[in-house]
Amino acid sequence: MDKFDSTQPAAHRCLDRVVERLCHPDSLNAVWHNSAEGAAMPSRDELREIMNRLAVAIFPGYFGQAQVRLDSLRYHLAANLDSVYQKLREQILRGFCFTCEKQHAVCAPRDSQSKNAALAFMDTLPEIRRLLAGDARAAYEGDPAAQSPEEAVFCYPSLRAMLHHRIAHELHTLDVPMIPRMISEMAHAHTGIDIHPGAAIGEEFFIDHGTGVVIGETCVIGQNCRLYQGVTLGALSFPKKPDGTLIKGISRHPILEDNVTIYAGATILGRVTIGRGAVVGGNMWITEDVPAGARISQEKPYA
Amino acid sequence: MDKFDSTQPAAHRCLDRVVERLCHPDSLNAVWHNSAEGAAMPSRDELREIMNRLAVAIFPGYFGQAQVRLDSLRYHLAANLDSVYQKLREQILRGFCFTCEKQHAVCAPRDSQSKNAALAFMDTLPEIRRLLAGDARAAYEGDPAAQSPEEAVFCYPSLRAMLHHRIAHELHTLDVPMIPRMISEMAHAHTGIDIHPGAAIGEEFFIDHGTGVVIGETCVIGQNCRLYQGVTLGALSFPKKPDGTLIKGISRHPILEDNVTIYAGATILGRVTIGRGAVVGGNMWITEDVPAGARISQEKPYA
Amino acid sequence: MDKFDSTQPAAHRCLDRVVERLCHPDSLNAVWHNSAEGAAMPSRDELREIMNRLAVAIFPGYFGQAQVRLDSLRYHLAANLDSVYQKLREQILRGFCFTCEKQHAVCAPRDSQSKNAALAFMDTLPEIRRLLAGDARAAYEGDPAAQSPEEAVFCYPSLRAMLHHRIAHELHTLDVPMIPRMISEMAHAHTGIDIHPGAAIGEEFFIDHGTGVVIGETCVIGQNCRLYQGVTLGALSFPKKPDGTLIKGISRHPILEDNVTIYAGATILGRVTIGRGAVVGGNMWITEDVPAGARISQEKPYA
Amino acid sequence: MDKFDSTQPAAHRCLDRVVERLCHPDSLNAVWHNSAEGAAMPSRDELREIMNRLAVAIFPGYFGQAQVRLDSLRYHLAANLDSVYQKLREQILRGFCFTCEKQHAVCAPRDSQSKNAALAFMDTLPEIRRLLAGDARAAYEGDPAAQSPEEAVFCYPSLRAMLHHRIAHELHTLDVPMIPRMISEMAHAHTGIDIHPGAAIGEEFFIDHGTGVVIGETCVIGQNCRLYQGVTLGALSFPKKPDGTLIKGISRHPILEDNVTIYAGATILGRVTIGRGAVVGGNMWITEDVPAGARISQEKPYA
C-alpha cells in the first residue's frame, strides 16, 4: 500500500545508525554506571523536593504556602518531616550504593546505615534553623540596603546558599556520599556561590551579592565573618602521589578566625590563617597568614 | 493485632522530638514573621507569574506563545494586563503588610495605597518597553558577536536583567516594599547580574556576559553606558550611627555619566563620578573620580 | 441594574489606556519581529525539552529516569532520538526563518536545509558523548575534591556547561542561526559559565567552579586544558568599519595550546597564543603571547 | 507599516460583536449570580480535592499513595484532615453566601456558622468510615463475582457512590446548602448512581452495577438493603401550590424497611413502604405498599 511507503528513508537510516552506535558497548561503557545491587541512581528531582520541604520546615511562610496558621503548623510539620525522612533515607541509600565498590555483592548493612544517617540528620534540624536565623540577622546587620532580617530570608542569595550548605554539611559530616555535593551544587546554580559541603562555617555568616564566591572543602570559618562577591577561599597547590595522581582529602584551604571581613574579588589560597577581626581589601591576593586585626588592601593607582 | 505494631519506634521518637523542638516558641520565634492583620506573605510563585506575564506583554512572541497574531494581540494583551494588575496589587498589599509596624491594628489606607501603586506602575509599561527596546539596540551595537537586536532579546542575560530592573525600579520609586527586591533577585539568580532596584539607569544600557556584576542601591548611570562581566559599582564604607548600627539610605555608590565603558572585573567604590565618555580598563580598582574622556587601565606585566 | 455598575472606573481607564499605547505601532514596532513566512519564533521551552532529552540520551541514568535497564535502553533511546530530531528540525527551521531577510517571500529550500542540518547534527551524537566522557575524566583527575568521574557528571557545572557547548558548537558549525546561542545561554544561566558556541574546545577540558568564566566566539582551545572560576578569554578591541559599526566575525580571542592551565580570575585578551603546557596564575592580565611551558604569576604583596 | 495591517478583519468584527453581546446586561443578566458580600462561588475543583482527601483519610492505601506505613499514618492523617477542614469551611461559607438572600448586607454569623458546620462534619468521619466498611462487606456478601470486601472498595461503583453519599448526607443534615448536591453529582457522573443527599440510608447497603439507579430526596432505607442497576425510588406526583409552583420539601419518596432487595429496572414511586425482607422483581412498577416478606415479580411471557 502506498500509505505505508517510507517517506524519509535517509532520516531513518541516520537515526538507526546513531541508535546503534550509542548502544554499542564501546560508547555506552564510557558513560554507564553500575550502582551496587543495581540500585537506582540518586535523583535530582527527589533532592529538589527534599530541599523544598526542608525550606518549608525551617522557614514556614517564606517558602511553600504563603499563609501558615500557627495552630495547625504542627500537623503539617510532622507530615512534612516524615516525608523528608523517607525520601532522604532513600537518596542516602542510593548515594551509598552509587559509590560502593562491591558492585554485585549483597551488602545488608547499607540500609540500616542509611536509616541511621537520615535520623541523625533529622535530629540536627532545630540547630540548623537556629544557625540560619543567625545568618539572617547577620545579613540585616551587615547590609545598609537591608530593611529587616526577614527581608534577608526572602531575597538574599546568601540565605539560600547557607540553607543548602548547613544541610549539606551535616550530611557530609555523617559521611553520606554524593548527596551533599548535589545539594551544594543546587545552591551554586541558583546563587553563583560555590561552598563545598566539607567547609566548616561558624555562626552569623553573611555573603553579600555572592556571585563567584568559592569556599573550598577544608575551609574553617569562625563566627561573624562576612564575604563579598567574587571571593575565593581556595587551595594553592595540589600535592600528587608518586604515581602522579592527586592526593585527596588533605587540609589545603584557608582558616578564617572570628569577625573576619573579606571584600569583593579577594583571593586567599592555601592553608593560611586570617586572624580574628582582620579585614582583607577587594581584589587582594593572599597566600600567607594575615595577623589578627590587620587591615590589608592594595595600592593600585591607575596609570 | 500484629499489623498495628510499630515497626520503627526509634524513627518515631526521633521525628516526634524534632517536631516538638521546631514548634517550640524558642525555635519558632526566631523565624516567625507576623504580617499586619495576619496578611499572607509575598509569594515568590505569584511574582514569577507576574514577571512572566509582563515579559509577554512587553516582548510578544519572544516570551510566552511563540506565535502571536497581530490582529488579536489586543484581546490577549488586555486580559493579560488585567491579570497582572490584580496579582500585582495583591502582592504590593502583602509587601506593605509585611513591613508594617502596626502589627495588629486595622490599617485601611493600605489597600487603596496598593491599588494606586499598582495602577501607577501599569501606566509606566509603555515607557518600560521603550527603554528595553533601546537596551536591545545597545546590545546589538556593542557586541561583535550579536547578529541582530532581536537576538539580544532572545539570548542576552543583559536584557533579562534589565527587564527585571526597569520593572523593579519603577516599583521601588513608588515606595513599594519587599517586592522590587524580590524581582531583582530573580534576575540575579538567573543571570548573575545583581542590580539593586534603587539604581537609576539611563537609556541604551548594556552589560556583556554579565556574571558577577554588582550595581549598588544609589548608583546613577547615564545614557549609553556599557559594562562587562565582574564589574562592581559598590560602596566604599558604611557609616555607622553612634550606637554602632549602619546608617541606611545615604548616597554611597558611583555616578556614571553618559557613554561610559567599564571593562571586565573593574571595581568602582564610593560616591565617585566617572566622567562622560570615560573608559575604565579591566580589573581596575577605582575609589576616586575619573575625568570625562579618560582612558585608564592598569600596567600589570607579569614577572 | 445596580450589579452591572462599574466599580473601578479609574483602574479601567488606566488599563484601557495602557493597552492602547502598547498596541500602537509606535510602541509595538520597536519590539515586533517578523519571521519569514510568518513562521513562529524559536521556543525556549522546546529547546529546554530538546536539551533534557539529549542529556538523557548521552548520560542515561544521570538525567531523566534514575533507573535504566540495559535490555530496553535501545527502545527508549530510539523513541527519544526521533523526538529530538523532529523537534530540533522544527526549531532549526524557526531559526532560519527568524533571521531570513526575505521577509515575505516563499523560500522552499529552508525546510530541507533544516532537515539536513538536524540529521547532520544527530550523526555527531556518539562523538559528542565520547568527548563529554573525556571531560568527566578530566574533572575527576583535576579536582582533589572529586571522588569519581561519575560524581563529575552528577554535580559539576563544568559538565553541564560542556554538554550544552559541545551540542551548541556542532549546530554553530552547521551554520544554524540563533539556536546555538540560546542553548549556550541556558548553560550560562545555570552555571555562570559563558561559552560562545563558536569556541573550538579540545578533548578532556575542565573548568573548576566556573562562575564568571567567559570564553569568546573565536577562541581555540587544545586538549587537556583546565580553567578556574572567573577566567576571561576575551577580545582586546573591536575594530570598526569606516561607518563606525563593528566588524563582526574576525578572529579576536585567545588560542590555548594543549595542557594549558589558567587559574582563577585571570584575564586573557586578544588573538594571543598561550603555549603548550603553560600555567597562568590567578588574576593575571594577559594581552600578549605566553611561551610554551611558562609559569607566570603576579607578585602582589600587600601593603 | 505593512506588518500592522489587519489580516482578518471579518473575524475581528465578528468576535468584537459577540463579546459586545455577551457583555450586554440583557444577556449577562440571565446567567449572572451575585453571592452575598461578593463572595466567590463554590469551586468544583476544591470540592474534588476535598473528596480525594477524604477518600484517602477513610480508606488509606486504596486511594492516594498506594503504600501507607502504619507508623507514620497519624502524621499524614492529621495534616490531611486539617487541610480538609480549612477547605471545607471555605466551601461551606461560599455555599451559604451563594444562597443568602441579603445580597449586599454584611452577615457576620455566616462565618462562624461555616466553621461550626465544618467541625461538626469532621466529627462524623469515624462513623462514616464504620458505615462504609459495612457497605464493603455487604458488597462482598451480595455479589458472587466479588472475591473479597477489599475488592469492593477498589472496584465497585457502589462504594464510590456511598462514599460520596454518606459525606453529602452529613452535610445535608447540617443544613449546608449547595455543597452536598455538588458532591452527590460528582458520584452520579462517575457511577451513574444518583442519590439525593437527603436520602437516609441504613447500614450494609449495596447497589450492584448501579448505572441508572435514582434514589430520591426523602427516601428512607433500612439496614442491609440491596438494589440492582436501573432501580428508581422516585416521587409519584409533585403537589403544586395554588399559584402553580411546586411545593418543595414534602416526603414523597419510598420507605424501604430492613433487608429489602429490589432487582434491576424496578420503579417504586411515592411515599410507599416496602416491608421488611420484601423482594421486588426486575422491571416491576410499584406505587403501593408491599408487605413484609413479600416476593413480587411480573409475569411477562413473550408473545
Next chain:
Amino acid sequence: MDKFDSTQPAAHRCLDRVVERLCHPDSLNAVWHNSAEGAAMPSRDELREIMNRLAVAIFPGYFGQAQVRLDSLRYHLAANLDSVYQKLREQILRGFCFTCEKQHAVCAPRDSQSKNAALAFMDTLPEIRRLLAGDARAAYEGDPAAQSPEEAVFCYPSLRAMLHHRIAHELHTLDVPMIPRMISEMAHAHTGIDIHPGAAIGEEFFIDHGTGVVIGETCVIGQNCRLYQGVTLGALSFPKKPDGTLIKGISRHPILEDNVTIYAGATILGRVTIGRGAVVGGNMWITEDVPAGARISQEKPYA
C-alpha cells in the same frame, strides 16, 4: 563485558515480536486512518479545552475562576473567545480533512470553509447562552428538589448535557463533520445522557436525573418538554438498501410537540408524534402517535 549481558532475553524476544506484528501492514492497515493532506486527526484534548472555555464564556463564575469581576469580564471574555475561535477553526479543519475522500489531493477551499464555519458558530453564542439560561429555569421549575435556577447550572447533569448539545447542534447544522459527535459523546460519558447532535430541541428543556436517556439523530422536540431518566427516543427500524447496507440520514425518530412530559424508562420509537401537552408514563413502550393532551400510562399490577 558482564554488565552488558542481556538479563531478560525472553521478554525482549517477546516485545520485539509484538512490535513487529503491530507494525506489519496487515495489522496496521485495519486501524490506520489517512486524513486528507496528512492532516492531524481531531484532538480530544483540544476539544475538551474548547468546551471548558465555552462553559466559562457562557456561565462566568460557575465554570473556571470562581470569582469573576464584572469590570474586567470583557477583557478576559475577548481573549477567551479569540482562543476558542482559533482552536475550533483548527479542529473543524481536521474534521473536514478526516472525512475528505480526496485523500492526497490539495483541497484549498477546506481552510476557508473551516474559518467560515468557526465564525458562524461564534456568532450563535449569545443565542446559545439565552437558550441555556432557559434550560436552567426549566430545571428549577420542574424539580421539587431544586432550590434555584443557579443550583441547576452548578449541579444538574441536564445542564451539562444541554451545554454540549446546543453547541454540538450548531456545529452539526453547519455541516461540520466528526467534531459535533465528539462533543456530544463527552457529555454522554459525563452524564449518561446521549443526545445526537442532529436532534432539534426547543426552549426550556429539562431532563431529570438523566442516566440512560437516548435522543436520536432526527428527533424534533418542542418547547418546554421534560424527560426523566432512562427515556429512549429512538428509531423503530433501519431501512436497508437493496445491497443490504443501511440507508443513512432519513427521519426515523419521534417528534415531541410543546409541553410534553415523558416519565422514566419510557421508550418511544419511530417517526411518531407525541402531541402538545401529552404525558407519557414511566416504562411505556410507544410506537404510534399520541394525541395532544393525552395522559397514557401502563396498568401493571403485580402478581
Next chain:
Amino acid sequence: MDKFDSTQPAAHRCLDRVVERLCHPDSLNAVWHNSAEGAAMPSRDELREIMNRLAVAIFPGYFGQAQVRLDSLRYHLAANLDSVYQKLREQILRGFCFTCEKQHAVCAPRDSQSKNAALAFMDTLPEIRRLLAGDARAAYEGDPAAQSPEEAVFCYPSLRAMLHHRIAHELHTLDVPMIPRMISEMAHAHTGIDIHPGAAIGEEFFIDHGTGVVIGETCVIGQNCRLYQGVTLGALSFPKKPDGTLIKGISRHPILEDNVTIYAGATILGRVTIGRGAVVGGNMWITEDVPAGARISQEKPYA
C-alpha cells in the same frame, strides 16, 4: 508570647480527637489491608496510564498524539510497549500480593508468575487489535448515524468499553487477580457499560448508546451480536452453600449464539441460550431459552 496563642482551640481539640479515633485499631482495622510481604496496593493511576498507553499502541493517532508518522511509528511503539510491560508486570505483582493469603511469608514464585503473565498478555496485543478493528466495523455497519468505522473509534462508547474489555478479558484468562476488574470498572465509569472481565465475547460485537448495559461474568457471546442501551445479561439466582454464603464461580449468565440482536432495556437472566440470529425486542424479560431465528417482542398497548 501573644502570637503563639492558640486561636482556634475548639477546632484543634476536634481534629485531634478525630485523628485519634481514625487511628484507633478498632476503626483502622475495618479498612486496613495487608498485602503479602507488605507490597504496595494496585494503583489506579498506574492502570490508567497503562490503559492510555495501550490505546495509543492499538489505535495510533486516535489516542495520544494526533499526528503519527508511519516512518517512526516503530520507534515509539517499542518504547511504549516496553513501558507498558514494566508497569503491567508491577501491577500484576501487586494484584497477586493483594489477594495472597500467606500474608507474611516470602513467596518467590509470585514475581516470575507476574512476569510470565505480563509477557503472555503482551503477546495477545496484535489479536486484540484485530478484534477491536472488527468491533469498529460492526459499529459502522450497525448504526445508521455512523459515517465511517473511524468515527466509531473516535466517538463510540462501545469501542471504549470493548478496548477495556478485550484487554481485561485476556488478563482474566491469565488468572490475574484484581487488575482486570479495575480495568473494566474504568470503562464502566466512562461509558455506563458494565462488562465483567470474565465474559467471553465473539468478533464484531457492537453496543449502541450503551448506558446501563450489564454483561455478567459467565456470559458467552457469539460473533456479530448487537446490544442496545439498558440491556442486562444477568444471573437469575445465586445458589448458596449450606452455610448461607454464596457459591462463587458457577456458570449463571446467558449464552448468545451468533448474530443475535437485543434491543434496549431487555433483561435476560440465567444460563439460557439465545439461539443463532434471534432478535429480542426492547424491554423484554427473558428467563428461558429463545430458539434460533426467533423474533420476540412484547405486546404492550397503552391504556
